[in-house]
Amino acid sequence: MSPYDSATSAGSSSGSSSASSSTKLADIDGLLAGAGYKVRASDLRHVAQRLERLETAMVNSPVELSQLASSDTVHYNPSDIASWVDSLLSEFNHTPSLPSDLPDLPDIVVGPGINPTVKNEADATWTDNDAPPQQQQNMQSLTIPPNQLTVVTAMEEDSGIRLVHLLMTCAESVQRGEFSLAGSLIDEMQSLLRRVNTTCGIGKVAGYFIEALSRRIFTPQASSLFGGSVSGSGSASAYENELLYHHFYEACPYLKFAHFTANQAILEAFDGHDCVHVIDFNLMHGLQWPALIQALALRPGGPPLLRLTGIGPPSPDGRDSLREIGLRLAELARSVNVRFAFRGVAAQRLEDVKLWMLQVNSKEAVAVNSIMQLHRLLGSDPNRSPPIEIVLGWIRQLNPKIMTVIEHEANHNQPGFMDRFTESLYYYSTMFDSLEACTLQPEKALAEIYIQREICNVVSCEGLARFERHEPLAKWRSRLGQAGFSPLHLGSNAFKQARMLLTLFSAEGYCVEENEGCLTLGWHSRPLISASAWQAVPDANSPLGIVNHHHNNHNAL
Amino acid sequence: MVKAMRQMKVEEKEKEKKPKFQMNDHIDILIEVLKRLDGPSLGVAACVCRLWCTLTRSDSLWEHLCFRHVSSPPPSSVRPVVVALGGYKRLYMVCVRPVLSRLRNSDSELVWTRDEVQLSLSLFCVDYYERRLGGGATSASSLMFLCNPVNV
Numbered sequence: 001m002s003p004y005d006s007a008t009s010a011g012s013s014s015g016s017s018s019a020s021s022s023t024k025l026a027d028i029d030g031l032l033a034g035a036g037y038k039v040r041a042s043d044l045r046h047v048a049q050r051l052e053r054l055e056t057a058m059v060n061s062p063v064e065l066s067q068l069a070s071s072d073t074v075h076y077n078p079s080d081i082a083s084w085v086d087s088l089l090s091e092f093n094h095t096p097s098l099p100s101d102l103p104d105l106p107d108i109v110v111g112p113g114i115n116p117t118v119k120n121e122a123d124a125t126w127t128d129n130d131a132p133p134q135q136q137q138n139m140q141s142l143t144i145p146p147n148q149l150t151v152v153t154a155m156e157e158d159s160g161i162r163l164v165h166l167l168m169t170c171a172e173s174v175q176r177g178e179f180s181l182a183g184s185l186i187d188e189m190q191s192l193l194r195r196v197n198t199t200c201g202i203g204k205v206a207g208y209f210i211e212a213l214s215r216r217i218f219t220p221q222a223s224s225l226f227g228g229s230v231s232g233s234g235s236a237s238a239y240e241n242e243l244l245y246h247h248f249y250e251a252c253p254y255l256k257f258a259h260f261t262a263n264q265a266i267l268e269a270f271d272g273h274d275c276v277h278v279i280d281f282n283l284m285h286g287l288q289w290p291a292l293i294q295a296l297a298l299r300p301g302g303p304p305l306l307r308l309t310g311i312g313p314p315s316p317d318g319r320d321s322l323r324e325i326g327l328r329l330a331e332l333a334r335s336v337n338v339r340f341a342f343r344g345v346a347a348q349r350l351e352d353v354k355l356w357m358l359q360v361n362s363k364e365a366v367a368v369n370s371i372m373q374l375h376r377l378l379g380s381d382p383n384r385s386p387p388i389e390i391v392l393g394w395i396r397q398l399n400p401k402i403m404t405v406i407e408h409e410a411n412h413n414q415p416g417f418m419d420r421f422t423e424s425l426y427y428y429s430t431m432f433d434s435l436e437a438c439t440l441q442p443e444k445a446l447a448e449i450y451i452q453r454e455i456c457n458v459v460s461c462e463g464l465a466r467f468e469r470h471e472p473l474a475k476w477r478s479r480l481g482q483a484g485f486s487p488l489h490l491g492s493n494a495f496k497q498a499r500m501l502l503t504l505f506s507a508e509g510y511c512v513e514e515n516e517g518c519l520t521l522g523w524h525s526r527p528l529i530s531a532s533a534w535q536a537v538p539d540a541n542s543p544l545g546i547v548n549h550h551h552n553n554h555n556a557l
Numbered sequence: 558m559v560k561a562m563r564q565m566k567v568e569e570k571e572k573e574k575k576p577k578f579q580m581n582d583h584i585d586i587l588i589e590v591l592k593r594l595d596g597p598s599l600g601v602a603a604c605v606c607r608l609w610c611t612l613t614r615s616d617s618l619w620e621h622l623c624f625r626h627v628s629s630p631p632p633s634s635v636r637p638v639v640v641a642l643g644g645y646k647r648l649y650m651v652c653v654r655p656v657l658s659r660l661r662n663s664d665s666e667l668v669w670t671r672d673e674v675q676l677s678l679s680l681f682c683v684d685y686y687e688r689r690l691g692g693g694a695t696s697a698s699s700l701m702f703l704c705n706p707v708n709v
Contacts, residue, residue, distance in 0.1 A: 291680075291683055294682035295675070300632070302634075335641040336641050337637065497675075
């Protein structure tokens with residue numbers, strides 16, 4: 001921003017922080033202070049409005065920018081945003097060709113017949129030039145039609161807050177079973193939505209949650225359409241799921257992070273083995289595996305024989321989509337000279353997979369890869385044994401060298417609806433926030449649909465139909481520990497690689513953190529996805545007697 | 558350029574039989590010079606004349622460019638892999654150049670680490686695979702994020 005640059009060069013007599021010396025330190029907004037700006041917390045709204053206006057003015061009159069850059073006004077102390085912005089705005093008000101300044105609309109409810117009252121907040125910074133009389137004239141003759149809001153006023157901010165408040169109230173009434181109240185709240189929220197910007201921010205997220213809530217209230221049977229199955233919705237086709245998944249992969253780094261981290265861990269675990277077997281719990285388009293194949297091709301000592309078993313839902317139209325992906329991967333492996341064999345296992349649910357289907361032989365090193373699949377097994381039918389135990393049981397029998405587990409870092413499996421709702425509102429708001437930086441279309445739009453489906457499942461489904469039962473890392477640690485797995489620490493290579501991967505992304509808000517040997521990827525210090533690695537604890541005294549397909553040296557582990 | 562050189566030749570003959578240095582007669586030296594150019598300059602060089610165009614198309618020049626800044630030379634197993642996945646020129650255009658510019662905001666010493674090389678190769682491989690997946694699902698936009706400007 002050139003005006004700012006001129007300001008910094010002009011204001012290099014900056015020993016003068018005395019301009020705001022009267023401001024107590026406690027008043028100053030902490031977050032902005034970290035960025036080097038001093039704004040009083042109470043002034044934040046005022047400053048935001050002024051910045052919006054400044055932006056509007058600049059957009060409307062690009063010619064004046066150069067004037068500003070060469071203006072005689074000296075901008076002192078640019079870190080004091082409030083007065084700096086005001087002084088810039090006053091600059092704009094000097095030039096007559098500008099559109100008249102928009103008045104403050106701080107506490108006004110904009111209704112159809114109301115003329116916004118013209119109010120000029122008593123503010124010392126406006127008075128240091130000859131603008132005021134001119135302004136007064138302009139303002140008094142001004143009546144802005146309510147729908148011509150180019151400025152995000154305080155009113156809109158309030159609407160956002162009101163929406164969140166209404167969402168919580170609605171969720172609570174749903175939990176209490178007061179469906180008529182909930183229904184009327186939905187109507188109120190939908191009318192409020194019309195006055196809020198739904199293309200970004202809280203408006204967009206609120207829209208999805210309102211839809212999910214109304215599904216829950218009005219059409220609970222229909223929401224069970226989102227039930228069941230290995231990789232997604234029952235009625236939505238596998239093809240659709242794969243498509244959405246692929247776009248989610250492109251639009252944001254979560255899946256890339258998952259793939260690269262898991263691959264690094266698997267690569268390290270396979271070190272020294274000549275026959276390796278990877279079992280992928282959700283093959284989709286097999287996007288994870290090219291990088292592993294390439295890394296194996298280049299590993300010192302040459303590539304091993306790689307077998308890949310991909311599990312996925314059966315394709316309805318007779319197309320063997322698993323086999324097609326297998327063929328593509330085989331083609332890739334052939335071009336880089338890696339001996340490769342693929343096997344597809346079609347199963348609607350992961351607990352239907354039996355050990356013999358995987359055809360693991362005793363001499364190979366096995367890796368199990370689960371990207372956001374284990375949480376689907378947490379819903380249980382009281383008449384049958386819990387699916388998670390079944391699956392973890394046969395994984396343990398496989399005795400894999402490594403099991404990579406990537407899961408959402410969220411607590412969406414609590415028994416109380418209100419808790420789940422609140423938690424998911426925060427979680428998905430953060431996720432949508434991170435998605436804002438993506439500019440690829442249609443990737444972004446389809447990624448949003450992908451996320452929206454998750455939201456719908458968390459909020460509007462119950463029982464077996466609800467399969468998005470996300471649990472945080474701490475819970476998975478205890479669950480897997482009890483099931484006979486011990487954690488493997490992800491090395492520093494994985495961390496370095498994740499960091500590097502993130503610097504390549506255009507948004508600077510992602511952060512990778514290490515958490516007791518596991519990695520989490522988050523947005524602005526809120527972790528959203530976690531990656532961890534596990535191996536089976538050898539159990540010589542197991543009462544059930546773990547059937548060993550392998551000649552295991554328990555000592556050697 | 559070629560025309561100018563031809564003119565020079567004619568003038569020469571008219572003057573003396575003093576041999577002058579013609580770059581295009583010494584392809585090995587030409588290649589040595591081209592090896593030291595950066596990516597955009599290589600692109601420009603390709604437009605000079607047919608000979609230069611042919612030379613700059615050679616993948617070995619681009620291989621040199623890709624790994625020029627690597628602290629230790631890559632193992633010999635890398636070449637067949639890269640060639641199979643589309644060649645060094647493509648590796649440079651699609652991965653190396655954006656990765657380098659993204660990872661280095663300042664114009665500091667351009668030295669690759671082995672990790673950065675590996676990451677680029679992995680991304681390159683994913684790109685190859687997505688192109689082979691073809692039509693249906695999506696275009697190969699896996700690396701498009703590398704082209705987006707960083708917003709600070």
